[in-house]
Amino acid sequence: MERIVDMVKIKVMVLNTRKEFQMIKITEDVRSFVEESGIQNGLAAVITAHTTTGIMVNEGLTCVETDIEETLERLIPKDAPYAHAHFLPSYGATGSNSPSHLKSMLSGNSCMFVVQDGKLVSGDAQDVYFTEFDGPKSRKVYIEIIGE
Amino acid sequence: MERIVDMVKIKVMVLNTRKEFQMIKITEDVRSFVEESGIQNGLAAVITAHTTTGIMVNEGLTCVETDIEETLERLIPKDAPYAHAHFLPSYGATGSNSPSHLKSMLSGNSCMFVVQDGKLVSGDAQDVYFTEFDGPKSRKVYIEIIGE
Amino acid sequence: MERIVDMVKIKVMVLNTRKEFQMIKITEDVRSFVEESGIQNGLAAVITAHTTTGIMVNEGLTCVETDIEETLERLIPKDAPYAHAHFLPSYGATGSNSPSHLKSMLSGNSCMFVVQDGKLVSGDAQDVYFTEFDGPKSRKVYIEIIGE
Numbered sequence: 001m002e003r004i005v006d007m008v009k010i011k012v013m014v015l016n017t018r019k020e021f022q023m024i025k026i027t028e029d030v031r032s033f034v035e036e037s038g039i040q041n042g043l044a045a046v047i048t049a050h051t052t053t054g055i056m057v058n059e060g061l062t063c064v065e066t067d068i069e070e071t072l073e074r075l076i077p078k079d080a081p082y083a084h085a086h087f088l089p090s091y092g093a094t095g096s097n098s099p100s101h102l103k104s105m106l107s108g109n110s111c112m113f114v115v116q117d118g119k120l121v122s123g124d125a126q127d128v129y130f131t132e133f134d135g136p137k138s139r140k141v142y143i144e145i146i147g148e
Numbered sequence: 149m150e151r152i153v154d155m156v157k158i159k160v161m162v163l164n165t166r167k168e169f170q171m172i173k174i175t176e177d178v179r180s181f182v183e184e185s186g187i188q189n190g191l192a193a194v195i196t197a198h199t200t201t202g203i204m205v206n207e208g209l210t211c212v213e214t215d216i217e218e219t220l221e222r223l224i225p226k227d228a229p230y231a232h233a234h235f236l237p238s239y240g241a242t243g244s245n246s247p248s249h250l251k252s253m254l255s256g257n258s259c260m261f262v263v264q265d266g267k268l269v270s271g272d273a274q275d276v277y278f279t280e281f282d283g284p285k286s287r288k289v290y291i292e293i294i295g296e
Numbered sequence: 297m298e299r300i301v302d303m304v305k306i307k308v309m310v311l312n313t314r315k316e317f318q319m320i321k322i323t324e325d326v327r328s329f330v331e332e333s334g335i336q337n338g339l340a341a342v343i344t345a346h347t348t349t350g351i352m353v354n355e356g357l358t359c360v361e362t363d364i365e366e367t368l369e370r371l372i373p374k375d376a377p378y379a380h381a382h383f384l385p386s387y388g389a390t391g392s393n394s395p396s397h398l399k400s401m402l403s404g405n406s407c408m409f410v411v412q413d414g415k416l417v418s419g420d421a422q423d424v425y426f427t428e429f430d431g432p433k434s435r436k437v438y439i440e441i442i443g444e
C-alpha cells in the first residue's frame with residue numbers, strides 16, 4: 001500500500017462582499033491556482049462555505065449578471081410570506097434571508113472543471129462567479145485541485 | 149506505472165422515506181464517513197441514485213425546509229398539464245410524478261465538499277439534505293471520498 | 297514524492313445540435329468511457345464547455361424531456377425584457393440568448409457519478425443529458441474519470 005502526496009491542493013479565498021446581491025468573478029483565481037498547484041491532469045472544484053451564496057458558471061457580461069439578478073428576484077420574490085421570517089432563538093433575531101437560501105438552491109453551491117496539461121479547461125465564454133445573495137458579508141470559497 | 153490503493157472510499161446509504169416530500173439531513177453520515185475513510189485530503193461527493201429526489205446543501209432549520217418545499221411547489225405546480233401524465237407501457241401505469249422530476253432538476257442531484265486533515269470542511273450553516281420529491285420510497289444515496 | 301499515472305482519463309465529445317432546444321442522451325458515452333478508462337474506483341464527471349447549455353440527470357423519457365423544455369420556457373420566458381438584449385460590441389450583434397444563459401443556471405452545467413469495479417454506478421432511471429438551449433451549434437462536453 002503506497003501513498004502519494006501532492007495530488008490534492010486546497011485554497012481558501014476570503015471575499016468581502018459590499019452589496020446585498022453581488023456577482024464576483026473568480027475565474028482568474030481558479031485559473032492561477034490550477035497553474036500554481038503543479039497538478040497536470042485532474043479536476044478543479046470550487047465550493048462555497050455558505051448557504052446564502054452561490055457558485056455559478058456563466059458568461060462574464062454585466063448584462064447577463066443583471067438578467068441573473070432580476071430572474072432570481074422574479075422567481076424568489078422578496079415580499080412573499082416565508083416560514084423562515086419569524087424570531088429564531090438560535091439567531092437572536094428574525095430570519096429575514098429566506099429568499100437568499102432559496103436563490104442558493106437555484107444557483108447551486110459548487111462547480112467543477114477539467115484540469116489538463118496543467119491548465120484549467122474552460123469554454124471561451126465560461127466565467128466562474130461567486131454570488132452573494134445576503135450581503136454585505138465576509139465569505140469563504142474553497143478551490144480544490146485534485147489529480148496527478 | 150504505479151497504482152495506489154485506498155484513495156477512494158464508497159458508501160451506499162439506504163433511506164426509506166415516509167412522505168411525498170421529505171428533507172432528510174445526512175450531514176453527520178457524510179462527516180462520519182469522511183472520518184472513517186482514512187483519507188486526509190480530497191473531495192467528498194454525495195450523489196443520489198434517483199431522478200425524483202434531490203441533494204441540496206442548505207441551513208438545517210425546519211423553517212428553511214418549509215420555504216424550500218413551498219417554493220418548489222410554487223415553481224413546479226402539481227396541477228399543471230404535464231406531458232409525462234399519460235399511460236406509459238414501460239411503467240404499466242400513468243406517469244404521475246412529472247413535478248418530482250422537475251423539482252429534481254431545480255434542486256440538483258449531487259453536492260461536494262473539501263476534505264482536509266481527515267475532516268469534512270463545511271460552513272457552520274451548511275447541512276447536506278437528501279430530499280424526497282416522490283415518496284414514500286426506498287432510496288439509495290452514494291457517498292464517495294476520493295483523495296490521499 | 298511519488299506520482300502515479302493513469303488515474304485521470306479525459307475525453308472531449310463534440311455534439312452538433314440541430315434545434316434551438318435539444319436534449320441529447322449521452323449516458324452510453326459516459327458508461328463506455330468509464331469502462332475503457334481502466335479506472336476501477338473513483339468519480340466520473342461530465343462538464344459542458346458552454347454557458348447556454350446544460351448537463352442534467354433525469355429519466356430518459358420523451359415526455360419528461362417535453363416537461364423539462366416547457367417548464368424551463370415557463371420559468372424563463374423568451375419574451376421578457378432582458379438586459380442582455382442590446383447591441384454588444386464584443387459580439388458585433390445584439391445579445392438575444394439571455395433565456396439560454398438563465399436556463400443553464402437552473403439546469404446546472406455538470407454532473408457526477410460514482411465509478412465502482414470499473415463500472416458507472418447509476419440508478420435504473422438515471423440518464424445523462426447534454427441540453428442545448430441556444431442551438432443549432434457545435435458543442436463540446438468533457439467526460440473525466442478520476443480514481444485508481
